[in-house]
C-alpha cells in the first residue's frame with residue numbers, strides 16, 4: 001500500500017550538489033522520490049545520483065533523452081547503471097527511439113515517455129503547425145504519444161494531471177501517469193511557466209501515480225510543511241477514491 005508521501009516527487013532544480021544534498025536531507029521524510037534534472041546533472045553528474053541512492057531515497061533521472069535510436073539506447077544503458085527508478089525520453093516522432101530507450105534500459109529502469117510538456121498550451125501547439133484537431137484537444141495529442149510509448153514498452157508517460165484520467169482509462173492502472181504542473185489551489189493564478197496545471201487533489205483523483213512538485217515546495221516559507229500539506233491533500237483524495 002502506497003502512502004500519500006510516496007506520490008510526491010521533489011525535483012532538485014538547484015545549481016550545486018551542496019544545495020541538492022541539503023534538500024535531500026530536509027525532505028527525505030516528506031517525499032517519495034527525488035528528481036534529478038538537467039541543471040543538477042550537468043553540474044554534479046552521476047555522483048549526485050549515487051549520493052541520493054546512498055541515503056536510501058529513490059531517484060527519477062529526468063534527462064528527457066531525444067536522439068537517434070542507437071544513441072538513446074546507449075545513453076539509457078548508462079542510466080540503468082545508476083540504479084534509478086524512473087528515467088525519461090521524449091516521445092517525439094520516433095517510435096524506434098522509444099523502443100531503443102526501453103531496450104537500452106535492460107528492464108532495470110522504468111522508462112517514461114514525455115508526451116507534451118506541461119509548459120505547452122493548445123495555442124503553442126497550433127502555432128507549431130499541428131493539425132487543428134490536435135491543437136484544440138491536447139488530450140488527443142497526449143494520447144497519441146502515450147499509445148506510441150506503450151507500444152514501445154515504456155512503463156508510463158509524463159503528462160499533465162488534466163490528461164491522467166484518459167491515460168488510465170485507456171491503458172489501465174499499471175501504466176504510469178507522472179504529472180508535473182502541480183499547483184495548490186492558492187497558486188492556480190500564478191503557475192510560473194506551467195500552462196497545464198492541476199491541484200494535487202485533482203491529479204490524484206484523476207489517476208496520477210506520481211506528482212512532481214517543485215516550486216510550491218522549494219519557494220515556500222516552510223518547505224517541509226508545504227510538502228506535508230500536499231501529502232494531506234493527496235491523502236484526502238485517496239481516501240475519497
Ligand SMILES: O=c1ccn([C@@H]2O[C@H](COP(=O)(O)O)[C@@H](O)[C@H]2O)c(=O)[nH]1
Nearest residue numbers: 011037116117118180181212213214215
Ligand atoms: O512536462 C514536464 C516535464 C517535466 N517537468 C519538470 O517537472 C518539474 C516541475 O517543477 P515545478 O517547479 O513544480 O514547476 C521541473 O523539474 C520540470 O523540469 C515539467 O514541469 N513538465
